[in-house]
Amino acid sequence: MKNSICILIAVLVFLCMVTADVSAGKTKAAAEKKLTQIDESTKLAYEGGTLPLTTTPVVGKPDRKYNPVFKPGTEPLDPDEIRVTILGSGDPFVKRSQSSASVLIEVGNKERDFFFFDLGSGALANFNGLKIPVTSTTKVFLTHLHADHVGDMPTLVWSLAKSGRRDPVEVFGPAGETQKLGTSSYIQHLQAAHAWDTESMSGHPGQSGARAIAIEVPYDKPAKIYDRNGVTISSFPVIHIMSGAVGYRLDYNGSSVVFTGDTRPSKTTLEACKGGVDLLIHETFPSPKVFAKKASIPDEQAELVVNDTHTSPIAVGKVFRKAEARMSVMWHLVVDHETVGPAYKEMRSQYNGPTTIAQDLTVFNITRGGVVVRQAIIDPVAWPVIGKSNITGPPLAKPLNPPGWWAGALFTE
Ligand SMILES: [Zn+2]
Ligand SMILES: [Zn+2]
Numbered sequence: 541m542k543n544s545i546c547i548l549i550a551v552l553v554f555l556c557m558v559t560a561d562v563s564a565g566k567t568k569a570a571a572e573k574k575l576t577q578i579d580e581s582t583k584l585a586y587e588g589g590t591l592p593l594t595t596t597p598v599v600g601k602p603d604r605k606y607n608p609v610f611k612p613g614t615e616p617l618d619p620d621e622i623r624v625t626i627l628g629s630g631d632p633f634v635k636r637s638q639s640s641a642s643v644l645i646e647v648g649n650k651e652r653d654f655f656f657f658d659l660g661s662g663a664l665a666n667f668n669g670l671k672i673p674v675t676s677t678t679k680v681f682l683t684h685l686h687a688d689h690v691g692d693m694p695t696l697v698w699s700l701a702k703s704g705r706r707d708p709v710e711v712f713g714p715a716g717e718t719q720k721l722g723t724s725s726y727i728q729h730l731q732a733a734h735a736w737d738t739e740s741m742s743g744h745p746g747q748s749g750a751r752a753i754a755i756e757v758p759y760d761k762p763a764k765i766y767d768r769n770g771v772t773i774s775s776f777p778v779i780h781i782m783s784g785a786v787g788y789r790l791d792y793n794g795s796s797v798v799f800t801g802d803t804r805p806s807k808t809t810l811e812a813c814k815g816g817v818d819l820l821i822h823e824t825f826p827s828p829k830v831f832a833k834k835a836s837i838p839d840e841q842a843e844l845v846v847n848d849t850h851t852s853p854i855a856v857g858k859v860f861r862k863a864e865a866r867m868s869v870m871w872h873l874v875v876d877h878e879t880v881g882p883a884y885k886e887m888r889s890q891y892n893g894p895t896t897i898a899q900d901l902t903v904f905n906i907t908r909g910g911v912v913v914r915q916a917i918i919d920p921v922a923w924p925v926i927g928k929s930n931i932t933g934p935p936l937a938k939p940l941n942p943p944g945w946w947a948g949a950l951f952t953e
Contacts, residue, residue, distance in 0.1 A: 582877075598912050599911045612916060625666075642692070643799055655773070657681045701747070723756050788801075824856045857886070
């Protein structure tokens, strides 16, 4: 009897060891899985693909280990770490596969600060799945005022105040050549347009958060515009249709990110990358040929859109070669089976370094040792996470009185 118990225990121990070995092997295999090429057959995120569009998901020697996919809420940032999440990778024609322009940057400082860079339509649907406190959605940096970069601003200012934010939103953005073309004017009119929503929040606990404060940055020269809690952000002018478009560089604890917004290839971007940059997120449109076919427009018009207002894959490859970022990112590119292959190939004709094509929820973890690229898997039905808030006082106004005519109209049976 004693013998058979011993044998049983030995068998169980052996089985446990085998199972542990197999699962460790699986984890290892999954962590090492990566695309070896990017072409028309590559599985994309909106089809359930979990691999980022890069053949080099690990650059350098990252300071920590990461799971193969990013599951929000499971990986607190290290103090010296930056996490960049693409909230919107698409273009003005917003679709289920891609939200419009937006990038989120989180830093590992004590305050756990995070920053929105642009906020196109659909960006906040992706943000909500990241389990980050809605209470702290207080800092936005707009590159320019095209609708595909600001479409979710009303949702941020008014709806997220209803969801828990108590502080107003600071909105940094370019000045215009005339007052009416600047960010201050945009915010002033946005608030005027939402007068009904603001008024309806009288007495609502979120009333104090349903406000925006504009801070304009120069449209024609670089400027240092933000310096708090170990994070500095500077702006630089870019070339996009007319004055009033800028890019940004964020520096934190020896790591850095440059985000161009919409631009033609520009020296100002290269200047902003000087001294080294970990992540360069540069706008990229499909080549005129591909764009004409996809957008059903004549070749000449496509040529104008792509080369006179944006950056083609060939041109972005040239910028990447000069900028020498640790990881370069093609962003604002419509991602489907007809665009990805040619865009990647054309970029590769100019540049051989580590490059990623951004999709919605592509995530970059930056430490001094290296950069890691993954896709995030989010909860599509997430409710807002409420964090700490500074403003704890009573609502600013009394609740509204019901209109007199409601008494006769209300169905109360
Ligand atoms: Zn634009
Ligand atoms: Zn755009």
